[in-house]
Amino acid sequence: MAVSLPPDVRVMNATAVAVLALSGCVLLAAGAAWVTRQPKFAIASIRLEGDVSRNSVATVRANATPKLAGNYFTLDLRNTRSAFEAVPWVRHAVVHRVWPNRLVVRLEEHRPAAVWKGDEGNDRLVNSFGEIFEANLGDVDDDRLPEFHGPEEEAAQMLAMYRRLVPLLGPLDATPVRISLSGRGSWDVELDTGAQLALGRGSDEEVLARTARFVRTVTQVAARQRRAWDHADLRHADGYALRLKGPVTPAANGATALN
Incomplete structure (x- = not known):
């Protein structure tokens, strides 16, 4: 037959167990703290x-x-x-x-992919992920990095556009050296030949489609005028305007629009 302990005895026993458990936890914590402070x-x-x-x-x-x-x-x-x-x-x-x-x-x-041109000469770098970072530009051993200028939050988009423009402009034996993106989303490109491209606004696909059309035809257009070109305006819906080098003649009036 089980003997029922008085309530006060049960409380005392429970209190003793709790005190022992708490004491054990305190000792363990103190031991752990002592161990973690050891020089080793x-x-x-x-x-x-x-x-x-x-x-x-x-x-x-x-x-x-x-x-x-x-x-x-x-x-x-x-x-x-x-x-x-x-x-x-x-x-x-x-x-x-x-x-x-x-x-x-x-x-x-960081792997530098471009130079980010600051508004007040605070030039930085763009890495291969399209992230702008601070570094000494003198540590960069590649002097062929393109220059970007635009809204900082668009750095990744600008790097993506650059990477798509490089092969697209290859048939012209030209490479982008400067790319600008305005706050309103208008693209401008300078080539290593010194020529300027005004690509205009629109989605990346629209801008690239206009550029591809220009690349396919500009050589023939300039050849008909027997003059080189130094600026192209691709912002037109059905063609582009071309500024030609050299003196203006009736046969070549300095600008050609292609439909």
């Missing part, structure tokens, strides 16, 4: 992997390490990643802990 868990080495062509390993460490705080257990990985991504030319960093006191950081560097 301080970050002793950082191994860098991935892209380090723009920065030496020593430079990356010198820029990022002073911003790190904590040991193997307490280091904030998000802040650590941000510290490495703040290093010039670093686009992305992935950080992993390695027991008991090491870090492995994989870096992805």
Whole structure:
């Protein structure tokens, strides 16, 4: 036959169990805190992997390490990643802990695709993802990068347009060196020949279709006039206007419209 304990005894027993459990938790927490403070868990080495062509390993460490705080257990990985991504030319960093006191950081560097021309001389760079980033332009060893000017939020679209224009203009033996996009969405292009193209507004497909029509016919049009051209206005719905070089003659009046 089971004996029922008085209520006050049951309360005392439950309280004793709770106190013991709480004491155990406190001891465990204190032990864990003591362990995490041990010098053996301080970050002793950082191994860098991935892209380090723009920065030496020593430079990356010198820029990022002073911003790190904590040991193997307490280091904030998000802040650590941000510290490495703040290093010039670093686009992305992935950080992993390695027991008991090491870090492995994989870096992805920006790959410059264009120069972003600022309104007040604040030139920056555009990477291969169409993102604008700060860097020393003197570190760029490719002096053939095109120049972009337009709304910053359209940098990716401008890079995409550039990549489509390069093969499209190939038959003219010309390459875009400057691309401008106005706030109203109008495109202007300067070629490495010095010629200017006013591509106008519209969807990318509409602009590219007008450009393709121009490329197919401009050589024949200019040949009939026996003069080279230095400016083309493609903003017309049914053709384009061409400004020709050299003196104006009755046979070649300096502008040709193609229907």
